[in-house]
Amino acid sequence: MSSSAPPVLSVSNVQSADQPQVVPVSAFRTFFTHINDYLRNGLSQNRPWAELADRSAFTKPESFSEATLRLRKNYSYFRINYLFVVGLILALSLLSHPFSLLLLLALLFSWIFLYLFRPVDEPLVIFGRTYSDRETLGGLIIFSVFLIFLTSVGSLIISAIMVGCGLVCAHSAFRVPEDLFLDEQEPASPGFLSFLGGGASNVAASAAAPGVATRL
Known part of the structure; x- marks a missing residue:
């Protein structure tokens, strides 16, 4: 009595190269997490706003050199607060012009999704036409300029700044800096975004994930 053996099912390994490449969401999360960390670090260095608005500390400078000295010391001490003030004025200016704000957001998202986080080996295809990486970069630069x-956005930003x-x-x-504690070891010209300088390369390296453009 013969018995037929069940057919042996062959298991074929599917190569990972045949699978469609997907941009990992973790790249976005890593990038914005690092940006958020460095912004938090910078904002933690802001000074009390009561010191900034202390009316008893305001006097007229006796000379231009004294005004320059005050500007340098106050800038070194209140630089994060000053950055917040400039950013607030810029934000209010953009909010009062919604069309300009929409144009800036369109520019930002164009850079993010068409260049920064687009996979290197994945060409950009728009309306059936394929654009190389160099063509995409050139188009974004022309669009930004x-x-x-060439629009009212530039004049609005420059005016607000x-x-x-x-x-x-x-x-x-006009603010007398004698009552402020100034760290003598602090660099002479730290800059508004000095708290981001040391970690810029770390943000760029951490944001780059396999299959994602490392253009940051």
Whole structure:
């Protein structure tokens, strides 16, 4: 009596190369997590706003050199607060012009999704036409220059920054810095975003994941 053996099912390993490549969501999460960490670190260095608005500490400078000295010391001490003031004025200016704000958001998302987080080996295809990485970068640069310099967006941003810097300079020149604790070991010209300088490379390296463009 013969018995037929059950057929042996062959298991074929599917190569990972045949699977569609998906941009890992962790790249976005890592990038924005690091940005959030460095922003938190910078904002933790802000000074009490009561010191910034202490009216008893305001006097007219006796000379231009004294005003310059006050500006340098106050800038070194209140730089995070000053950055917040300039950013607030810029934000209010953009909110008062919703069309300009939408254009800036469109520019930001264009850079993020069309270049920064697009896989290197995945060409950009728009309306059936394939664009190389160099063509994509050139198009984004042209779009950015057009948006910033040939529309009202650029003048709005420059005007808001000039108003904010004017308020910062006026406050620094009239605020007496003698009652402020200044760290002598602090760099002479730290810059507004000095707290981000040390970690910029770490943010770029951590944001790059397999299959994601390492253009950061």
